[in-house]
Amino acid sequence: MNSVWRSVVPAFFMLVMSGQTSVYGYTVYVTNEKDNTVSIIDTVSLKVTKTIKVGQRPRGIILTKDGKQLLVCASDDDTVQVIDPVTLETIKHLPSGPDPELFILHPTGNPLYIANEDDNLITVIDLVTNKVLAEIPVGVEPEGMGLSPDGKVLVNTSETTNMAHFIDTSTYEVFDNVLVDARPRFAEFTADGAKLWVSSEIGGTVSVIDPTTRKIIKKISFAISGVRSEAIQPVGIRITKDGSKAFVALGPANRVAVINAKTLEVEKYLLVGQRVWQMVLTPDEKLLFTTNGVSNDVSVIDVPALKVIKSIGVGRFPWGVAVSPN
Amino acid sequence: MRIEGRKQFWPPRPIEQKDQMMTNCCVSPGLKNKTLKTNRRCGWLQRFVLAALMVVSTSAAIAQTSKSDVTQIKIAFLSQVIELPPKLSNLDLLPENEGVAGGQLSIKDNNTTGSFMKQAFSLKAVSVPPEKDALAVLKGLLDEGYQFIILNVPADRLLAMADFVAGKDVILFNVGAPDDRLRAKDCRDNVMHILPSHAMLADGLAQYLIWKRWRRWFLVVGRRPGDRLYADAIQRAAKKFGGKVVAERTWAYGPDARRTAQAVIPKFTQGVDYDIMIVADEIGEFGEYLAYRTWTPRPVAGTQGLRPTTWHRTHERWGSAQLQSRFFKTYHRRMTPLDYQVWAPIRAIGEGATRTRSGKFKAIRDYFRGSDFELAGFKGQKLTFRNWNWQLRQPILLAAPRALVSVSPQQGFLHQNSLLDTLGYDKPESKCQLGKQ
Structure with missing residues (x-):
């Protein structure tokens, strides 16, 4: 507790002294998988302002589009916890199905699509009525979730089946599957919907797929001098809204790859903490936050300068990361 | 609510039926709730017959739905x-x-x-x-x-x-x-x-012991040919990674050491200066009884204690x-x-x-x-x-009974192609000639 107070108290004073920090900054939320907590980081001070207790084995985390609800996958509690970001109280639990790992919201803000890792299912939940709209069978160990910007196509990756499943969100049916390299972990559409990026952790590649033809345009591979190829394990992907840059977290290679999202060439590797998995861009795209599971910290990348500017200690095994919309 | 489309993608039902049959293959339903002792009486012949039956029904189930x-x-x-x-x-x-x-x-x-x-x-x-x-x-x-x-x-x-x-x-x-x-x-x-192979298991363990700087090993070998092979692999690993087998003794006290261990093991392990005891007892006749009974207080690894394993x-x-x-x-x-x-x-x-x-x-x-x-x-x-x-x-897991201790290859053991090839016989030393048997 002491350490929490040590960080909370100064942060509180700083908040008071600086007045309305939130006008200029955003709030970043990080799930700590082994601590059963969420660390809350202020993007101006770049400090942990508070750590709250959540359910067991928290992994995926997301804010609703209006920023009024923070959703946390409490995987070992088989539930999605809904937290009020202002009071930090738990409002309710969603009937997520067993072992929720990652999820994504429809562009309109509802429904929520959840990957149930243990049951080879996607559960679709209406956030207003709290009801399950559908359960969609997919491959073994579903995890990555991507939605086309128009909300019509949901893409799920299954880690042991090694496929990206294309799901029609109006019929909840899988209409196509694309085989990618081993252990796909993450799926991300570009903002214009023209491309879909899928990372393969064990395969060590990122497949860039044309969502209309469902053909792989290019498999991006990585080479870092001094790092064994087996240690290059791509997981999280984030692409800037203008479609110019993509960031790929490379796991135990402890690097984030910066890729020219137009030419699909790797431009740079940024050294971050150990075993980097998930990432989030602030809405103004000035900062990128990465969760580093083994070094128990979050690296902050200055996006225009492409420099790592800080690492922030959080709880044990930081996993997911989300940012407030304003 | 489940959607109609589910049937289309879900694996065909017979898989689940088969699971049921497989689970029952050696345990007839009536025996399920009885004690282990009863359960173990389920003889080889019975298991064989049940297995055969199961196989027949499984193939039938598959055939029914195969499109x-x-x-x-x-x-x-x-x-x-x-x-x-x-x-x-x-x-x-x-x-x-x-x-x-x-x-x-x-x-x-x-x-x-x-x-x-x-x-x-x-x-x-x-x-x-x-x-x-x-x-x-x-x-x-x-x-x-x-x-x-x-x-x-x-x-x-x-x-x-x-x-x-x-x-x-x-x-x-x-x-x-x-x-x-x-x-x-x-x-x-x-x-x-x-x-x-034995060599891969032994190398996985050895790398960790070297990293720990526990270099002097006391090797205790069981009576069976497999134990000898395991021990040979430990000897080889010692040479390969710079460990030293300071003593090797063969267990000759019979199959069940539970009651006699306290009397036998202190004497059996006396007079050796070592860092860790490595036991080669693949079927588990005596290995579990070494820990806490050795003359000098030392940890135990090998087929018991800290074990190199796949899972x-x-x-x-x-x-x-x-x-x-x-x-x-x-x-x-x-x-x-x-x-x-x-x-x-x-x-x-x-x-x-x-x-x-x-x-x-x-x-x-x-x-x-x-x-x-x-x-x-x-x-x-x-x-x-x-x-x-x-x-x-x-990779080789190194597991204590209730905790995973480490995973080999350990950091620092290098290889020009794959770090995994630091475990076991590497290509240049392999006597295998495929296609020439």
Whole structure:
């Protein structure tokens, strides 16, 4: 507790002294998988302002589009916890199905699509009525979730089946599957919907797929001098809204790859903490936050300068990361 | 609410029916709730008959629903355990479906993927009593058209089987014989080794001990030939990594040391200055009784204590928590190394079928023997085969009874091609000449 107070108290004073920090900054939320907590980081001070207790084995985390609800996958509690970001109280639990790992919201803000890792299912939940709209069978160990910007196509990756499943969100049916390299972990559409990026952790590649033809345009591979190829394990992907840059977290290679999202060439590797998995861009795209599971910290990348500017200690095994919309 | 589309993608029902039958194969329903002792009376003959029955019904179930546009891929698992561990009845239970359960789970995983590929996988599991002729059973499997056959048999029988199927379109997967000679002078081009060899296990342990700077080892060897092979691998690992076997003693106090250990072991272990005791006792006659009884207080590793292994209930890294949990939910027990070793080749065959979009023997075999093959085996990196002896490259878990201690290869043990090749016999020292047997 002491350490929490040590960080909370100064942060509180700083908040008071600086007045309305939130006008200029955003709030970043990080799930700590082994601590059963969420660390809350202020993007101006770049400090942990508070750590709250959540359910067991928290992994995926997301804010609703209006920023009024923070959703946390409490995987070992088989539930999605809904937290009020202002009071930090738990409002309710969603009937997520067993072992929720990652999820994504429809562009309109509802429904929520959840990957149930243990049951080879996607559960679709209406956030207003709290009801399950559908359960969609997919491959073994579903995890990555991507939605086309128009909300019509949901893409799920299954880690042991090694496929990206294309799901029609109006019929909840899988209409196509694309085989990618081993252990796909993450799926991300570009903002214009023209491309879909899928990372393969064990395969060590990122497949860039044309969502209309469902053909792989290019498999991006990585080479870092001094790092064994087996240690290059791509997981999280984030692409800037203008479609110019993509960031790929490379796991135990402890690097984030910066890729020219137009030419699909790797431009740079940024050294971050150990075993980097998930990432989030602030809405103004000035900062990128990465969760580093083994070094128990979050690296902050200055996006225009492409420099790592800080690492922030959080709880044990930081996993997911989300940012407030304003 | 479930949606209509579900049926379209879900694996065909017979898979679940088969699971039920498989689970029951050695435990008749009436015996289920009785004590272990009763359960263990379920004799070999009974198991054999039940297994045979199960197989018949399984094939029937598969045949019923097989559609012409679904490619069927058949895999067989033949197990013949010659020497069971001693019946120390108050110790761990030996699961009746050990290995088979791992195989079934893998089939289920493959079938989930297969439902998107129009491929259906099935497993026929046969358990052969020690006195029966396993080769005859293998011939039966060949007659039924099985080409992918997983074998849990001792080294000599495996060699006889490999030579019998030589020249045929058949691939055997070794999941039960750790003997190094099967990967060296007695290697065969038609045998893929899933479980690590004695040398790989010993090297995995040795790297950790060297990292700990526990260099002086006291080797205690059991009475069986397998124990000798394990001990030889430890001796080799000492030379390879700079350890020293300061003493080697052979256990000669009979099979059940529970009551006599306190009197015997202090004396047996007296007069040696060492860092750690390494025990070679594969079937578990005495190894468990060494800890806390040695003359000087020292930890124990090897076949007991800190064990190098392929799988352990405490392993949860690299997504393995998911596999552990899937297994536990389905079979209500923990996954064992043998379960993992049967799970892996079936996934390799599944990968071959998925990637080549084919159910053809040659396409699948060539895929998992080719350079594009990569298996996500929950060990933090892809698993591949060494093309000079068809041994699966893999990290080695080092597990204490209730905690995973480390995973080898350890940092700092370098290799020009793959760090995994620091474990076991490397290509330049291999005596295996594939295709020249």
